[in-house]
């Protein structure tokens with residue numbers, strides 16, 4: 001009898017919640033006050049960028065404009081130098097990683113860039129408090145590279161709120177491996193019809209009725225184009241490349257303190273004010 005009740009309860013819970021609810025519950029168990037504040041107390045304090053991410057799930061813009069008087073060009077030229085120096089290694093190892101988080105976070109120019117760009121403040125406004133810089137990586141894919149990134153749509157795991165910034169370091173037209181995403185409304189529509197439990201890679205045919213006739217959002221554009229989105233809230237993918245195209249992207253990612261996966265954090269976001 002007990003087992004039957006337990007199984008029915010499990011079935012009921014499973015049929016009533018989707019992966020986003022599950023993230024909310026796990027985050028609430030870890031940081032109840034934070035999640036409560038995010039949901040009920042902070043609605044009026046947000047910037048326009050945050051408001052757009054909260055309502056539509058993403059924001060695209062020009063990093064030069066976001067940075068105001070500071071320039072993205074210095075950082076860009078340092079990243080290009082880094083790519084040149086790592087080209088041989090990337091090609092021989094067939095890896096997209098020019099540099100990973102630990103190398104980049106300790107390099108002075110990246111530290112300065114995150115401070116000057118205000119990315120940490122944007123992330124904190126969206127996250128609803130201080131969090132952590134969790135990823136900073138430079139990805140390169142040269143023409144005819146076998147694969148770069150995760151080309152199937154998916155949701156990331158592990159947090160109630162987190163924010164990805166994808167920055168084009170070179171001009172990246174459509175088909176150069178730029179991030180693609182499905183806005184919040186459409187993602188919610190999909191989740192109401194089908195269960196996905198985070199990090200599950202979805203073939204296009206699985207989401208075809210959601211994307212049919214829908215303009216998939218993307219991060220294509222000249223150098224300095226920035227795409228911001230919450231990877232746990234909108235279906236996204238990247239790395240769909242035409243053979244002759246090249247991709248050079250900087251990924252900067254922040255998580256809240258409620259992140260419940262085991263992977264370590266890199267630096268408190270407050271280090272970058």
Ligand SMILES: [Fe+2]
Pocket residue numbers: 150154155156231236
């Ligand atoms: Fe992802």
